[in-house]
Amino acid sequence: MRVPVKLLGFVVWLLCLNFGQCRDCLRSDIIYENIVPVSDASYADGKTAKVFCQIGFTGIYILKCENGKWSERVGRTCKKKKCSHPGDAANADFKLLDGTEFVFGTTVVYTCKKGYEMTSRSNKRTCTSKGWDNSVPECEAVKCPAILTNRDVIASGNTKEGNYGEVIHFECASSEKKIDGSRDIRCTETGDWSAPVPNCIAVTCELTSNVDVKRVVPEGKTIFRAGERVTITCTEKTWLKSKETSRRFTCQDDGQWDYNPVCEVITCEPPSRDQHVSTYFWRTWKLDESKNYECDSGYYKKAEVATCTRDGLTPKPLCAGMCARPDIPNAKIEGVPRQNYSTASTLRYKCNPGFEPEETVEITCNPQAQWTGLQQCTAKREDCHDLSVKNGFIYSQSLNKKEILYSCNKGYKPFTGEWWSSVTCVKGSWSDVPLCIPEEECGALPSVQNGKLKLKDQETAEVDCDPGFISSTPSIKCISGTWETPTCNEGVKCGIPPYVGNSGITSKPKAFYIHGSSVTYTCRNPFVMIGKSTVFCSNGKWEETPTCEGDICPPPPYIENGSHFSRNPDDKMPTEVYYECQAYYVLSERKQYYRCENGRWETPPKCLKPCQVTQDILEAHNMRPDQQTGYIKHGDYVDYYCQHRLIVRTGHYKKATCSDGKLEIESCE
Structure with missing residues (x-):
């Protein structure tokens, strides 16, 4: 089969050669995208x-050249090579700059998450012909500088080198001090x-206002330490x-007053x-001021003006309802009837005639503007x-049917009365x-004199005697259909109540x-x-x-260097007091x-003395102060360090502590 085909091709070529009808194909006619140009200019x-x-x-x-035109024998379009996933970076995100696929020429850009660099x-x-270039980027947490504090401040957390998001908490070493700034930083x-x-x-609280203040105890003091009080x-x-x-x-310990110590003008709300x-013709007004007002329909004014008092607006209520x-059908109102009646009026x-009740009825207009007692x-x-x-x-009935007598069948008895009623x-x-009722049951309770x-x-029935009378038994019982007989006898009176020293009785x-x-x-107090x-009084005895x-x-x-104050400033014979020391003295x-x-x-407590820190004292102990000289309170201290190349026993810095007026100092050697 191949020989005839080849022979046929040869014949065609020979005909093209003899008659000049076969043409070459040109390189420039190959117009596919993303190809490498062929080596020959024509075929x-x-x-x-x-x-x-x-x-x-x-x-x-x-491609095959056929009479000057290219014909495609085999063809696979030139497409960009694909790359695998570029790889995830810890603590970072990435995105494609162009397109939606990981193919040749595309680039991904990585961005660190917040708090990372x-x-x-x-x-x-970038996706190359050999895969992704570079390596997957790395992001590390942002770090903050080390935390440095003085001796008064205690820091909790990673103070050496903080990472992003970490929190440092601060507290004061002394309970008498408070943080000046943020307790937590991030x-x-x-x-x-x-x-x-x-x-x-x-820790101090300050009296920032003396407006409308009549008296302050202790007088003249405006700065107070935690636990101290002022009236x-x-x-x-x-x-x-x-x-x-x-x-x-x-x-309080946080440097705030337990309540706001500010005097305000007494006002009343509308x-x-x-x-x-x-x-009404006001918004707010001051104590003892009076203003005019009007009431809603169906209500009347309790006074001509409304007055501001310490208890609010008076009168109370400003407007009262009207009835x-x-x-009332089949009735006659006494006096001259009015259209409306104020509250509390009757x-x-x-x-x-021919209607009841027969007696006169009195009704009252209540605070809700409704009549009470209406019949x-x-x-x-x-x-x-x-x-x-x-x-x-029934065995007997009066002629006018106003009264009947009745009795009971055998085995029964009247609830009230004897065997008839x-x-x-x-x-x-x-x-x-x-x-x-059956004979074995008890009927109505019997009457008891004085109770x-x-x-x-x-x-069972309880006996309740009138005041001054006493019963021999607290209750009576029903026995075989009959109530026991109750009695209330006059109790023995008591004389004058016994004397109790340093006391009195509240009644005449x-x-x-x-x-x-x-x-x-x-x-008595x-x-x-x-x-x-x-x-x-119990039957003659107290x-x-x-x-x-x-x-x-x-x-x-x-107490020396201090004062006492009564819990109640107006109490002339106080039984409870609190103490305050002078400035720089401590209870x-x-x-x-x-x-x-x-x-x-x-x-009582004592007022512990302060200490005076002077330059002479420090120089006498061969020290230089790290803080200012002056007075310090009992329990407080100043830092110092040695000079003249002398060394302290247990470290560079030392403390000079005040103890009830005496400065305890460790000498330099």
């Missing part, structure tokens, strides 16, 4: 050419701390936010909607309905319901006291009551009386109050 008819792709592309074309030389990778993405390293300063009294027509005119304030004030004249009316007038009913007696029978018709209603009975259960004296009555004792203050114990307290003890103990009990005061 004879019947010749083939292999066309290869450029570097970075894959594919091939095999690039440590690699290049942040890019390493930011820029490599800087979010705030400067703080210092520690003494502020406001001027007339001013008060504190707590609506008190005088209060004691305490400086009335709220539920006060039914329709018109409309009631519509109205009297009486039902017409309708209803037609009188003279006759009562017919009765029947279950387990019994009666009921009466009064104004259309029977006085009672005729009732027959009353209260049913506890079906078989009487010649005698009936059984069950009581008196209440009260002790500052004596303390031991026992129950109220005692009762219960055990209390006692008033304690001694009168002397004036509070004096030996912190206690809220010192009390007087049984005539004796608790041992």
